[in-house]
Amino acid sequence: MKAITVTPRTPNSLRLQDVPVPVPGKREVLLRVLRIGICGTDRDIISGFYGEAPAGSDYLILGHESLCRIEKLGPGVRGLKIGDLVVPTVRRSCPENCVSCRNHQSDMCYTGHYFEHGIKGLNGFAAEFAKSDSSYIVKMPESLSELGVLLEPLTIVEKGLLQTYLLQKSRLIWKPERALVLGAGPVGILATALLRLRGLEVDAVATRSKDSVKATLVESTGASYINSKEMPFSSLDYKYDFVFELTGNASVAVSAQDLIRVNGIVCYLGIYREDQETQNVGKVFTELVLGNKLHFGSVNANITYFQSGAKDLVRIQKKWPKLLSSIITRKGGPDDPQKIYNPESEEEIKSIVEFSGA
Ligand SMILES: [Zn+2]
Numbered sequence: 001m002k003a004i005t006v007t008p009r010t011p012n013s014l015r016l017q018d019v020p021v022p023v024p025g026k027r028e029v030l031l032r033v034l035r036i037g038i039c040g041t042d043r044d045i046i047s048g049f050y051g052e053a054p055a056g057s058d059y060l061i062l063g064h065e066s067l068c069r070i071e072k073l074g075p076g077v078r079g080l081k082i083g084d085l086v087v088p089t090v091r092r093s094c095p096e097n098c099v100s101c102r103n104h105q106s107d108m109c110y111t112g113h114y115f116e117h118g119i120k121g122l123n124g125f126a127a128e129f130a131k132s133d134s135s136y137i138v139k140m141p142e143s144l145s146e147l148g149v150l151l152e153p154l155t156i157v158e159k160g161l162l163q164t165y166l167l168q169k170s171r172l173i174w175k176p177e178r179a180l181v182l183g184a185g186p187v188g189i190l191a192t193a194l195l196r197l198r199g200l201e202v203d204a205v206a207t208r209s210k211d212s213v214k215a216t217l218v219e220s221t222g223a224s225y226i227n228s229k230e231m232p233f234s235s236l237d238y239k240y241d242f243v244f245e246l247t248g249n250a251s252v253a254v255s256a257q258d259l260i261r262v263n264g265i266v267c268y269l270g271i272y273r274e275d276q277e278t279q280n281v282g283k284v285f286t287e288l289v290l291g292n293k294l295h296f297g298s299v300n301a302n303i304t305y306f307q308s309g310a311k312d313l314v315r316i317q318k319k320w321p322k323l324l325s326s327i328i329t330r331k332g333g334p335d336d337p338q339k340i341y342n343p344e345s346e347e348e349i350k351s352i353v354e355f356s357g358a
């Protein structure tokens with residue numbers, strides 16, 4: 001079968017490769033991949049920054065954002081049938097089966113020895129077929145047979161948002177009114193939609209102009225778009241109840257601190273370079289204390305967030321029928337991976353590789 005692969009940690013080894021169709025074991029399913037989404041994680045793996053092939057293999061099949069149909073059931077699989085439209089989650093339990101992993105929270109794995117499809121020790125979904133443990137499969141409604149590929153990026157903010165509410169409601173009477181989203185890539189646009197669904201006023205900040213596709217999509221949800229080149233953070237006088245930091249830029253992340261009001265919360269979802277300069281750390285900690293502020297980081301998402309995310313994706317599609325399809329700005333086949341994995345224009349938001357039509 002056709003698969004998009006890399007030799008992990010070898011820069012620019014991206015290629016189309018002919019590999020055997022996987023055979024599902026006990027409690028595993030064989031998935032026919034309809035389409036996969038491409039994101040910064042894939043591009044980092046292609047650049048050789050990280051990525052790990054399955055044990056004993058010299059290649060890694062890419063792809064962690066997917067939409068599939070069940071092709072075949074291994075013996076012992078319950079609750080799924082051939083033809084079901086599904087999304088597999090990304091992370092799998094560590095070999096030690098730590099207390100988080102054995103309680104369906106591999107996103108909170110204590111050992112760090114977890115596996116991730118398409119990233120760390122397990123083949124991904126950028127192939128005609130893939131296999132997965134059946135207990136990590138989420139069924140999708142047929143209304144999402146095109147756009148369900150956006151579920152995985154949505155789950156990242158789904159987790160961040162649900163954890164924010166849990167944290168805040170356990171420590172104070174919290175009635176958030178206004179949120180700020182830093183970064184308006186696919187995840188930032190999905191975060192904006194999610195917050196608008198919850199009835200919050202939302203401002204989203206990015207560096208593109210006010211008439212860019214990103215700005216238009218943000219504003220189509222009733223949120224406001226701010227071009228940080230025209231209006232720097234220091235001139236934002238409003239204080240927010242909640243900030244989602246998605247830029248992965250350390251100095252933007254530090255400024256987020258100044259943008260939350262008393263009792264506010266910042267959720268960090270970026271990966272920040274350690275050598276980036278930071279500002280006055282003493283000031284950050286003092287404001288944290290004096291304002292009862294809360295900062296937390298969040299990564300990955302377990303099946304609970306995929307299940308609630310699937311419901312939110314349906315709600316988003318119903319409320320803004322053009323939004324999700326507009327996030328997908330390019331579709332292509334798998335035959336020329338170099339072309340589809342490299343952004344073609346500044347207006348590109350999310351590229352999709354189509355493996356099978358139905
Ligand atoms: Zn991704």
Ligand SMILES: [Zn+2]
Pocket residue numbers: 093094097098099100101106108109110111112113114
């Ligand atoms: Zn674990």
